[in-house]
Amino acid sequence: MADRAGQLDDADQLAGLRGRFLLPEGIVYLDGNSLGALPAAVPPAVADAVQRQWGTDLIRSWNDNAWWQAPLRVGDAIGRLIGAAPGQTVAGDSTSVQLFNALTAAARMRPGRPLLLTDPAHFPTDQYVADSVARMTGLEVHRIPVADLPRFLAARGDQVAVAGYSPVDYRTGELYDMAATTDAVRRSGALMLWDLCHAAGALPVRLDELEADLAVGCGYKYLSGGPGAPAYLYVARRHHAAFDHPLTGWNGHAEPFAASAGYMPAEGIGRARIGTPPMLSMLALEAALTAFDGVDLEQVRAKSLSLTGFLLDCADRELDGLGFTAATPREPARRGSQVALRHPDAYALVQALAARGVIGDMRAPNLLRFGLNALYTTHRDVLTAVRQLRAVVLGEEHRKGRFQRRGEVT
């Protein structure tokens, strides 16, 4: 396997991109699906934002350093990675907040349709927000697995206002067919809302081409924008005029500095701005996105599949008989950019593995997750991770008490 890892890395056309990240020595980092690694462009950009832009230019920075335009400028930079032409994506707030905005606006755009569909396996925040929006708007939430959507839509599609789904299952890493799902939802007259947290930056997403209606996502997973980086909201241009934002903050006003008494939304995606953005995080995210400059997402996808496939192969060989089963589908077309393995001792194994310098994460009750960001992960990293995991299990290192105690964040 070592030979194969070496050959695959030597042939890797994206190998040079690893130099765009600052990775700590001696660590194999496979948790970029929770918090992307630090792009080398970020520290100088943040230092400049703090010292020169804030420290010296002060309030003038809103004009002189183009702070005011940043949410739309950064939105367009994200748009390039998710197949959105300029002027349809805004950066800001958190995924949870953007979900609330998108679902509420969607309900307002489809009056008379009483149902909100979401995935029973969706990330918790997506389900919690869907329930709350439903209570506020009078919609009824139905939790329909992706595989059952066509049948449900055929029967009751004309009652559906919006369907909110993720192309990638955050636990198993299974990738769904975005095109077929979007098509089925839109043919029923409902709006398709995608949560791209585990897709953006990891694989090509073609929102415009698919004619998706709405999308949200975070800035800190595969986009590597830093802890708590601004999220984003995409609204297809054809919906801008009808997009009635629930959070009518002054930044989204047509004339934000006119201090008019009533709210009048800006033209275009600018109406999806809310309040003053966190500029330090916004500028960190903008710098982070330069790691994608000149990068072909088709190549990212090809490498990502090579990495996830190699991890599954390594697991087959090195972990055989040690109590693991793969939760991630074997078929390349059904894999996102992570591999999840089931094991009853998942939590302690992930802790003991981290003590050996291999960082992944765990999702209850029994999943070990390994996120493989193709911009900075190598096949050698993958092999090291699997071999270290084997050593942990064989040495029963995870049985030590300190690896059993849970921190606040798992």
Ligand SMILES: *Cc1c(COP(=O)(O)O)cnc(C)c1O
């Ligand atoms: C990571 C993730 C979130 C995170 O929401 P925040 O508001 O950014 O904490 C939401 N939804 C999905 C599908 C995710 O993967």
